Amino acid sequence: MGEAAKDQTEEVIQAWYLDNKEEDQKLPHHKDPKEFVSLDKLAELGVLCWRLDADNYETDEELKRIRESRGYSYMDLCEVCPEKLPNYEEKVKMFFxxxxxxxxxxxxxxxxxxxxxxxxxxxxxxRVWVKKGGLIVFPAGIYHRFTVDSDNYMKAMRLFVGGPVWTAYNRPHDHLPARKAYMKKFLKVIGDRNIDASA
Known part of the structure; x- marks a missing residue:
């Protein structure tokens, strides 16, 4: 990703280390002082980011190119907000x-x-804050969670290779092949020991 594209992407996707306080999950939870994380660091974890034209997603050639190159054949839209998502508070807790x-x-x-x-x-x-126009891809096997922010609203396109698969495996599930593959590729772990990434 070129510097100009990275700068534009960082306008809609920002990341920082969490303060780990237990208060409202919808707050930013910055450390003091703030400790930001670059898109390059996210990429080292297998997390990919793009900035796209959300106002024209139906005709966006860049989105079409990404979908074709990565095999994202299935798409749907989901609105996460109290008015549109049944059992909203319960679902938000589950996503987290x-x-x-x-x-x-x-x-x-x-x-x-x-x-x-x-x-x-x-x-x-x-914590990765995704705003309008941000496309983010989390690799299979990465532990993660989601919450809306204090605005309580996100409309998202969900993309899949083939049909949608909704199954979530709550931590710990380190025995799954997807987790083992993720650990080997990105965390450089085999078994219970770290391996030299340069080896």
Whole structure:
């Protein structure tokens, strides 16, 4: 990703280390002082980010190119807000349980905003704030969670390879092949020991 594209993407996707306070999950939870995380660091964890034209998603050639190159054949739209999502508070709590999927999780924010939290190489939480125009891809096997922010609204496009798969595996599920593959590729872990990434 070129510097100009990265700068534009950082306008709609920002990341920082969490303060780990237990108060309202919908707050930013910055550390003091704030400790931001670059898109390059997210990429090292397998998290991919783009900025796209959310106002014209139906005709956006860049979105079409990404979908074709990555095989995202299925798409639907979901609005996470009290008015549109049945059992809203219950669902938001469920989304915030730390979990993984055996396939990629792809979310494109068409309106509103929300937080996706992921773990770094040392198992420390990073909060990723995705706003309108941000497309984010989480690799299969990464532990993560989601919450809306204090605006309580996010309209997202959900993309899948083939049909939709909704199964979430709450932590711990380190025995799953998707988790083992993620650990080997991104965390450089085999069994219970770290391996030299340069080896």
């Amino acid at each position: 349980e730390e979990h993984l999927h055996i396939d990629e999780e792809i979310r494109y924010c068409l309106a509103g905003s929300g937080y996706f939290d992921v773990r770094d190489l040392n198992d420390i939480w990073i």
